Amino acid sequence: DIFDRGQRPDSIIDMLRQHHSVDIQWGNHDILWMGAMCGNDACIATVVRNSVSYNNTAVLEKGYAISLRPLSSLANKLYPDKSLNTAMKRTISIILFKVEGQLIKRNPDFKMDSRLLLDKIDYISKHIKLNGKIYPVKSPSFPTIDPNNPYELTEEEQHVLDEIKSSFLDSVRLKKHIDFLYQKGSVYKACNNNLLYHGCIPLNEDGTFMRVELNHNKYYGKNYLDFCDKTIRQAYLGLYDPKAVDLMYYFWCGRYSPFSGREFKTFERMYIEDKSTWVEPSDAYYRYCDDENICNMILEEFSLKIKHGHIINGHVPVKVKAGESPVKANGKTIIIDGGFCKAYHNKTGIAGYTLISNSRGLRLLEHQTFTNIKEALKANQDIESVSCTLELQNFHSCTADTDLGVEIQEELNDIYHLMLAYQNGLIPERA
Template sequence: MNAEEQRYKYLKLLSEKYPARQSVYAELIHLNGVLSLPKPTEHFMSDLHGEYESFFHILNNCSGVIKEKVERVFSRKMSKEEMADFCTLIYYPKEKLSALKKKNMLTPEYYKKTILNLLDLAKFMSYKYQPREINKTIPKGYGSIIDELLRGRPDADYVPRVYRKKMLDTLISIGSGNDFIFAFTVLIKRLAVARLHIVGDFFDRGGRPDAILNMLMKHHSVDIQWGNHDVLWMGAACGSETCIAEVVRISLKYNNIDVLERGYAISVRPLFIFAAGLYPDDTPEVAAQKAISIILFKEEAALIKRNKDFNMDARVLLDKIDYKKKVLILGGKEYELTIKDFPTIDSADPLKILPEEEQIIRNLRSSFMESQQLQRHIQFLYQKGSLYKCYNGNLLFHGCVPVDSQGRFKNIRIEGKNYAGKTYLDYVDQKIRQAYFGGKDKFTIDFMWYLWCGINSPVSGREMKIFERIYLKDKKTWQEPSDYYFSYYDKEWFCEQVLQEFGLDPVHGHIINGHVPIKVKDGESPIKAGGKAIVIDGGFCRAYHKKTGIAGFTLVSNSRGLRLIEHRDFTNVKAAIMNNKDIESVSKSIEVQSYQTTIADTDEGRKIQEKINDLYHLMLLYKNGILKPVE
């Protein structure tokens, strides 16, 4: 079948959906109208690291988008205190209404006034959307009433004014005021942000990655670009003993065992019992961390030895220790150890995994593989995630595209083939998916660990020195070499090269990264190469706040350009509800346009234009009598 025949076959199928000329005309009119609408708002977040409360608040306030809209609509009608109170209601409707109920403030007058204000705000925010999309956005069960209220004519018209008043009086009198307020707040948040992008790293350091993922699974429109911490947990969920040992070690290090035990029903009790017998003078947490660290480095050694493509022999270090002198010997130099007791090491065969250690890791593997909640979250990461994403002219990925010292895409040989640039990232994306959905061959599962910490990994891009940081006093040995990508992404020519590699416009496109915390307190800027690259890891997790000096970055893209939001410290949800305390943020415009970007300029617009072209061709077939329309 040639191209012309395939085209005719497609248009014939399309005619089944639009069997009459009038239906073609109506869809053409509608779609051309949609192309003229302003581009909906996109919201970018990165490196959440389990920091649930801050994430919850920033997601609810849409990085200040809702506050901005409230001020535009109500600045002449409400005081600053009233607007703050109204914003808190939108962010936390259930909690706010519960607090107001305790104060006996939920009167019919409150409900009526609040619902009318929510209606006014929703009307103002809905202008960017076609009616079909708004109907999809309204929470189920409230569609017909909210739709009627949104489409209502001006109050100056007597009949609709009486009609609307009767509707409001009825919904309040039957006790559905709370339900409708909640439905309106959901609608407003969905109108505020059409698309949420998470540029990697849900796990580790913060205490509630599980709660973040539970929340995102209910989000109306989200995509994810995997980070190295995500890939580590994905590898653990695939059954990699090495990834599992590292996940447990990090959880112990950051005192996040609750994530494993309560969040995912993964018991670490056998590890604690085993460790207590080995290190009786240490606290249970320290003892467990010591025990799992040795298991980790033994598992890593076995993995590295069976995967020569990884080129990581230098990371096998347990056999470089002189266990009598208690020093590490490397390159003829001796390094003093900070930990000097090794009860599970056989000095004659330091890399040997003891039967007791094997039993510990086997039990942990079963728990990770059998955790329904963890597997549900990992499946969500696969469903919504990818290694990189090209979206509306921007390139989103967590870490880097590996390059050499000259800034050229690094040639990486693996499994007998050479990869560079986009082809390497496509290969890595495929292997990550194969690890979970494929036959679980040993190399692919091992590759998940390599992606966590390998210098040629696009989600890591640095040679991690975990062993040195745990065991060596000399901090010079802690330095972690990074891929040259991070030396070049502040240069415009380099960013243009990367954008072109992925088929994007090098003039108007942007690279949006996470992964590397930006040290704002030291004067470092997240805006690289004149705005060509934007790094939105500002230390979302509290563990990074001292390092960065702020509480994270988020990015907002709307029809007028790009805005970077720098967040200050946020106390807690209770303070937000009781005192209407919003997170302190500073907004900085990266790119301001004199014109308004429309849907026609977006990826969705290009799809719509293709459909318009198809409908014009179908209309010609009807007009020329090649296909017979239904009259």
């Protein structure tokens, strides 16, 4: 999740591009930006909304030369009595809800109808009906919504979206960075008996693999993640139908997306005071990731050994200050959400984790929060990390114990059998 609301993810990618060995397991925020570069309108609107919401427009304007001038101009016109940031957030939010609604309506298999809320608003009484209950709408000003056709963009909104979309697709630096994510990234990675992925493996309430139906097919477990990986690449290459591009938005926030695994409540958080409507239902996986039997089932699904296997997970910030541990299921699952994003610090109490694997075992570094360079210099502070050994072997693992070692041994076996075939006259000597 390189693009998870940090100030300058573009600088991080520049640094990673210089590294000799990198692999990336895409997070939902990465998928969001990748979807934007695929030309998905809803992804583009969400990227802009997130940047405006977290006062992080520098990554767009300075990092990728994406101008927000068309948005700010329309925002000032629509909400002249609001601050520019508030006006821009409202303007892009309504654009998002409209294009999101259009996407959901043309893809009923996404099962995201619960996000179709603009047509649930009574624009006269300024109330909205959700699940049989009526709630007042905060800041009930919707100057660009036609109650008879609430998901239709106005000409001005369409112009803003077109201009921003053009800036995204024309950004040379952004294309280089998204190319890098595609070249070095994947939905998951199975390496040295470790299974790495960002979000979840969708599960039913009883802990079995959920069959997710998309494109008239059902997928589950490894098969589902393989489908996601293929679709994400097809969307960028533009080889197939627009459905692949639409799926990029589903992968960002779909209820059964392996990158998210929860139902987002963006509209409710913005327009409804009652926090009970903000609760985001999440996949059963997040309850079962502490169950050793379920973790073993997942490892077996990916043909990994149960005895020494690990699931290395991200996505969910570990609330250390509330006593939560990143190690689950007797060490089978390790949640190492980076947590470097400042937005998480109050929730977690730390600045994330780094997992280190060497020949003797596994070690976890817990990073302490860092305010800013000025304060650190003034107080002579440093970024501190607390080290914790998770697994310690009484011997050093060798190359032969790794996936690379297995490949080398297979090559040696092939050479040996080739030699035997030659010695037994099965292969003639070349002149």
